[in-house]
Amino acid sequence: MKLIDGKAIATQIKEEIKAEVAAILDADMRGPHLAAILVGDDPASQTYVASKEKASREVGMTSSIYKFSDKVAEKELLEVIAFLNGDPEIDGFIVQLPLPKHIDVDKVICSIDPSKDIDGFHPENVGRLASGMEGFLPATPAGIVELLRRCDIETEGKHCVVLGRSNIVGTPMALLMSRKANPGNATVTLCHSKTANLKEICRSADILIAAIGQQEFVTAEMVKEGAVVIDVGIHRVPSKETKSGYRIVGDVAFDEVSEKCSFITPVPGGVGAMTIVSLLLNTLKAYKGKISTV
Ligand code: GUN
Numbered sequence: 001m002k003l004i005d006g007k008a009i010a011t012q013i014k015e016e017i018k019a020e021v022a023a024i025l026d027a028d029m030r031g032p033h034l035a036a037i038l039v040g041d042d043p044a045s046q047t048y049v050a051s052k053e054k055a056s057r058e059v060g061m062t063s064s065i066y067k068f069s070d071k072v073a074e075k076e077l078l079e080v081i082a083f084l085n086g087d088p089e090i091d092g093f094i095v096q097l098p099l100p101k102h103i104d105v106d107k108v109i110c111s112i113d114p115s116k117d118i119d120g121f122h123p124e125n126v127g128r129l130a131s132g133m134e135g136f137l138p139a140t141p142a143g144i145v146e147l148l149r150r151c152d153i154e155t156e157g158k159h160c161v162v163l164g165r166s167n168i169v170g171t172p173m174a175l176l177m178s179r180k181a182n183p184g185n186a187t188v189t190l191c192h193s194k195t196a197n198l199k200e201i202c203r204s205a206d207i208l209i210a211a212i213g214q215q216e217f218v219t220a221e222m223v224k225e226g227a228v229v230i231d232v233g234i235h236r237v238p239s240k241e242t243k244s245g246y247r248i249v250g251d252v253a254f255d256e257v258s259e260k261c262s263f264i265t266p267v268p269g270g271v272g273a274m275t276i277v278s279l280l281l282n283t284l285k286a287y288k289g290k291i292s293t294v
Pocket of ligand 1: 095096097119140168
């Protein structure tokens, strides 16, 4: 079994981005600038946004966070989005999800300028992905594709099973693996809560991507000998063995599954590390797109 070291690959890509940003700044040009809108005080969202800000500073990009209480009116959020859409100094931005229930998330996503949509959630970018056109790819699936590419994992003609059909991971992941590209060209099965014979389908996977949001859901009996296993889950579970009082596990029962597969991503240090890097790459892409049209 080979461990897919997402952390090491992410560090390497961050160095590549840092060099590119340094060259831009050395040429006395304005550097790339990304922004994040954070609503409420959900701890996971706060952690994600703080990590995004830290990573952008590490590579020399400018980053801004717009924070709002969970009581913020939808109208106010839409006004901030309109402001960011129009600000020529902002190359791309994200609205951290989930949003409070009184806010229409579809309306919010549709109000983002697709050319600044570095999360790739706007229907125009989703449509571009589905049509095989150039656009912004959602960060987690894009990060997984990059891991497969950098680990030289063959995907063409393979059976790829994706567990979970979320707009953020499962659905774009299935589209990416099936499109005419490398990595890609796989035969994809997208499984969800209503799928019959889930275990049998998983057992037939050459590449199994778990984004189902249930801790240690994928067990050894669901995995074919020699399969590639990608774990998107992040769950905190209480632990007496760590100082913090908890440990992080994924959607895959790592100890038993790792004995059967050819490649596996650890949690933490696998997919998670790549997600932020993909967002930085999208910011750079948004920046260059703007610069080239000026
Ligand atoms: N919430 C969980 N993952 C994501 C993500 O990739 N982007 C945004 N905006 N919100 C999220």
